[in-house]
Amino acid sequence: xxxxxxxxxxxxxxxxxxxxxxxxxxxxxxxxxxxxxxxxxxxxxxxxxxxxxxxxxxxxxxxxxxxxxxxxxxxxxxxxxxxxxxxxxxxxxxxxxxxxxxxxxxxxxxxxxxxxxxxxxxxxxxxxxxxxxxxxxxxxxxxxxxxxxxxxxxxxxxxxxxxxxxxxxxxxxxxxxxxxxxxxxxxxxxxxxxxxxxxxxxxxxxxxxxxxxxxxxxxxxxxxxxxxxxxxxxxxxxxxxxxxxxxxxxxxxxxxxxxxxxxxxxxxxxxxxxxxxxxxxxxxxxxxxxxxxxxxxxxxxxxxxxxxxxxxxxxxxxxxxxxxxxxxxxxxxxxxxxxxxxxxxxxxxxxxxxxxxxxxxxxxxxxxxxxxxxxxxxxxxxxxxxxxxxxxxxxxxxxxxxxxxxxxxxxxxxxxxxxxxxxxxxxxxxxxxxxxxxxxxxxxxxxxxxxxxxxxxxxxxxxxxxxxxxxxxxxxxxxxxxxxxxxxxxxxxxxxxxxxxxxxxxxxxxxxxxxxxxxxxxxxxxxxxxxxxxxxxxxxxxxxxxxxxxxxxxxxxxxxxxxxxxxxxxxxxxxxxxxxxxxxxxxxxxxxxxxxxxxxxxxxxxxxxxxxxxxxxxxxxxxxxxxxxxxxxxxxxxxxxxxxxxxxxxxxxxxxxxxxxxxxxxxxxxxxxxxxxxxxxxxxxxxxxxxxxxxxxxxxxxxxxxxxxxxxxxxxxxxxxxxxxxxxxxxxxxxxxxxxxxxxxxxxxxxxxxxxxxxxxxxxxxxxxxxxxxxxxxxxxxxxxxxxxxxxxxxxxxxxxxxxxxxxxxxxxxxxxxxxxxxxxxxxxxxxxxxxxxxxxxxxxxxxxxxxxxxxxxxxxxxxxxxxxxxxxxxxxxxx
Numbered sequence: 001x002x003x004x005x006x007x008x009x010x011x012x013x014x015x016x017x018x019x020x021x022x023x024x025x026x027x028x029x030x031x032x033x034x035x036x037x038x039x040x041x042x043x044x045x046x047x048x049x050x051x052x053x054x055x056x057x058x059x060x061x062x063x064x065x066x067x068x069x070x071x072x073x074x075x076x077x078x079x080x081x082x083x084x085x086x087x088x089x090x091x092x093x094x095x096x097x098x099x100x101x102x103x104x105x106x107x108x109x110x111x112x113x114x115x116x117x118x119x120x121x122x123x124x125x126x127x128x129x130x131x132x133x134x135x136x137x138x139x140x141x142x143x144x145x146x147x148x149x150x151x152x153x154x155x156x157x158x159x160x161x162x163x164x165x166x167x168x169x170x171x172x173x174x175x176x177x178x179x180x181x182x183x184x185x186x187x188x189x190x191x192x193x194x195x196x197x198x199x200x201x202x203x204x205x206x207x208x209x210x211x212x213x214x215x216x217x218x219x220x221x222x223x224x225x226x227x228x229x230x231x232x233x234x235x236x237x238x239x240x241x242x243x244x245x246x247x248x249x250x251x252x253x254x255x256x257x258x259x260x261x262x263x264x265x266x267x268x269x270x271x272x273x274x275x276x277x278x279x280x281x282x283x284x285x286x287x288x289x290x291x292x293x294x295x296x297x298x299x300x301x302x303x304x305x306x307x308x309x310x311x312x313x314x315x316x317x318x319x320x321x322x323x324x325x326x327x328x329x330x331x332x333x334x335x336x337x338x339x340x341x342x343x344x345x346x347x348x349x350x351x352x353x354x355x356x357x358x359x360x361x362x363x364x365x366x367x368x369x370x371x372x373x374x375x376x377x378x379x380x381x382x383x384x385x386x387x388x389x390x391x392x393x394x395x396x397x398x399x400x401x402x403x404x405x406x407x408x409x410x411x412x413x414x415x416x417x418x419x420x421x422x423x424x425x426x427x428x429x430x431x432x433x434x435x436x437x438x439x440x441x442x443x444x445x446x447x448x449x450x451x452x453x454x455x456x457x458x459x460x461x462x463x464x465x466x467x468x469x470x471x472x473x474x475x476x477x478x479x480x481x482x483x484x485x486x487x488x489x490x491x492x493x494x495x496x497x498x499x500x501x502x503x504x505x506x507x508x509x510x511x512x513x514x515x516x517x518x519x520x521x522x523x524x525x526x527x528x529x530x531x532x533x534x535x536x537x538x539x540x541x542x543x544x545x546x547x548x549x550x551x552x553x554x555x556x557x558x559x560x561x562x563x564x565x566x567x568x569x570x571x572x573x574x575x576x577x578x579x580x581x582x583x584x585x586x587x588x589x590x591x592x593x594x595x596x597x598x599x600x601x602x603x604x605x606x607x608x609x610x611x612x613x614x615x616x617x618x619x620x621x622x623x624x625x626x627x628x629x630x631x632x633x634x635x636x637x638x639x640x641x642x643x644x645x646x647x648x649x650x651x652x653x654x655x656x657x658x659x660x661x662x663x664x665x666x667x668x669x670x671x672x673x674x675x676x677x678x679x680x681x682x683x684x685x686x687x688x689x690x691x692x693x694x695x696x697x698x699x700x701x702x703x704x705x706x707x708x709x710x711x712x713x714x715x716x717x718x719x720x721x722x723x724x725x726x727x728x729x730x731x732x733x734x735x736x737x738x739x740x741x742x743x744x745x746x747x748x749x750x751x752x753x754x755x756x757x758x759x760x761x762x763x764x765x766x767x768x769x770x771x772x773x774x775x776x777x778x779x780x781x782x783x784x785x786x787x788x789x790x791x792x793x794x795x796x797x798x799x800x801x802x803x804x805x806x807x808x809x810x811x812x813x814x815x816x817x818x819x820x821x822x823x824x825x826x827x828x829x830x831x832x833x834x835x836x837x838x839x840x841x842x843x844x845x846x847x848x849x850x851x852x853x854x855x856x857x858x859x860x861x862x863x864x865x866x867x868x869x870x871x872x873x874x875x876x877x878x879x880x
Contacts, residue, residue, distance in 0.1 A: 219249055
């Protein structure tokens with residue numbers, strides 16, 4: 001868009017010297033938080049010969065460097081650091097000889113506390129002692145903080161890693177250990193040598209030194225799988241171990257390419273910024289993305305662990321074996337893994353109905369972000385490291401996954417797998433771009449994959465498909481057109497972009513199977529469906545697979561709505577229909593009151609994911625309308641909508657219920673509790689008291705809704721009890737569960753206490769963001785307090801998360817819900833004077849969202865109020 005931030009000048013590394021193998025020795029000091037290192041890189045010098053070597057290097061001090069080739073060794077005479085570009089230039093007294101040589105560098109660095117590079121992670125031993133592990137997180141551009149290297153994904157090499165560590169610690173790296181011997185200078189240390197890695201990118205190198213237990217298994221294809229847990233918690237690794245051992249053979253079979261390493265370790269790291277990281281052979285996770293305690297973990301945690309394990313293991317092929325050529329193609333890695341993780345979970349846990357959940361978790365989220373003027377195309381040209389951080393967002397992951405799902409549907413599973421195999425075989429141990437994947441899938445399917453897909457990856461946004469129907473005797477004629485969908489209403493720019501849109505159409509005859517498929521490659525077209533009686537409905541995009549929104553004519557829409565009430569429309573289509581309408585109302589293309597009427601048709605809805613999406617949208621609306629004087633009426637509407645399903649489910653699980661019933665019960669009770677439904681609030685207080693008194697422990701699936709409800713309707717004693725539970729919790733999952741809901745407390749002074757708690761030692765650095773976000777999303781007072789807190793503590797927060805995506809998440813959670821133009825201006829000016837380069841786009845998106853909220857409120861508030869009053873009137877007096 002017009003107001004994109006200025007791009008920093010950036011150049012990739014010169015290619016005249018390139019690494020073939022790195023032999024790397026590292027000796028971390030877990031007390032003083034420093035490390036010593038030595039690298040001997042076997043390099044290839046191409047002509048013309050140069051007397052300089054340029055590499056990446058950040059926060060590392062080089063002590064000495066030399067270059068040896070043809071029996072001669074010369075010492076570097078200068079190290080010129082370009083800190084801004086994270087590069088170092090080594091200068092030598094004479095030109096380097098062309099051909100093979102050895103570059104030796106001795107260096108020292110710091111084990112930082114920023115959760116990137118080679119960093120320290122705090123943990124508490126079973127006896128209560130505070131200790132630190134040394135761990136790594138290199139993606140995207142932080143291997144250069146652990147050792148000087150050519151830190152670009154296309155500069156691949158092999159690695160021989162040796163770690164010198166205290167002998168009572170576990171030391172792990174990408175490969176298996178091949179030798180361990182006492183360290184000559186200190187008999188408390190061991191020198192641990194790992195096997196040579198395959199040819200790989202620097203961002204996938206990893207090492208961990210700390211104290212861990214593990215559980216181990218063998219996959220059916222002979223790979224040793226281990227899950228490393230905190231000491232004393234090996235039991236909690238079993239669920240992930242089971243998923244991983246099922247998943248490796250599934251992918252091997254799906255891609256028809258074996259997993260290339262002898263082992264894979266999955267390890268839980270205490271302080272970890274992302275959800276997980278797919279380092280080849282040594283995958284690191286947040287504790288909450290890996291550890292499951294059969295008694296204290298809720299259903300949604302199991303599902304999360306299964307998805308994250310599926311995602312990271314997919315990367316072992318897609319990303320690690322074949323790697324994107326540059327960060328512009330990051331989406332290939334992430335979009336693909338975010339799609340196939342669902343395929344894998346569906347294989348392991350068919351009862352999760354996970355593909356319906358995909359639509360709510362990824363597809364609708366991506367549509368929402370991508371309707372903004374400040375969105376970006378899937379493929380973004382990035383250069384400077386701070387720009388790379390910015391693209392780890394819902395477009396790369398969720399829109400990426402959604403268009404791959406659409407493509408998979410368009411060419412069919414068989415050709416898709418065939419194309420994937422061609423791609424992985426052709427580019428193994430190499431790098432590829434988006435076009436390379438399209439070529440392979442085109443070769444396998446014979447369809448114009450590149451032409452279709454580039455319209456979805458190279459331009460931002462997506463179309464709204466406008467449909468009108470006319471009956472001609474027994475035939476139905478559909479007029480179908482496309483134009484760009486904008487969150488602010490109809491597109492009114494100069495030239496409207498066009499997409500190649502795979503469209504499928506079904507009718508009430510068979511709602512689950514397309515009657516007709518076509519490729520819409522022009523602005524509009526007409527389609528005739530023969531033998532369609534006037535009483536039958538027509539639905540576009542069955543399965544909600546195409547990445548677009550739909551606007552039906554009002555008669556078409558009216559004929560579809562009974563399909564919601566009587567459930568003849570499949571769940572994913574009921575969800576998609578409601579989500580489209582909600583989004584059209586935010587864009588001002590239909591009235592929000594109309595959508596509320598549609599929402600009331602969901603009163604018989606049995607499906608968890610449909611409720612989840614509905615609940616999300618009502619949450620957005622409730623937040624918007626908290627800035628009116630009829631917020632109470634909105635809560636009543638929510639109670640009315642959720643009470644019947646709440647009564648049907650009750651509080652306690654019944655015989656024969658499964659995963660989805662547990663998720664639905666938690667969702668519904670939390671919704672009713674938050675909205676102030678009296679019986680739910682009372683029962684929550686009662687059960688909470690029993691839980692705290694140790695009479696009846698709350699089942700894990702009820703904890704979130706109960707905690708939320710008692711805090712929302714609680715006082716300082718409630719908050720103190722909750723903080724005590726937090727302190728006593730042994731599992732990170734339980735701590736996070738409490739951290740997420742603390743913000744629900746209503747009293748202003750207590751809110752300040754929660755915000756202060758967010759920055760305390762009690763909360764792990766990656767979770768501070770969740771606590772502040774919880775305050776912001778709880779109420780309009782909470783949002784105001786959270787934003788003030790972020791401004792007042794900006795230096796500390798920015799210093800903590802500088803550059804990472806956590807800073808973007810913090811900003812979004814805090815300011816996205818404001819509703820007046822003054823706030824948009826305030827947010828904009830705050831970030832003009834407080835630079836956060838990795839969050840520039842997020843700030844623009846937030847300001848745009850605030851303005852959209854303001855327009856929505858102005859436009860529809862009265863209408864909604866009238867609707868709610870009229871509804872209440874007719875409820876009180878049924879005769880009317």
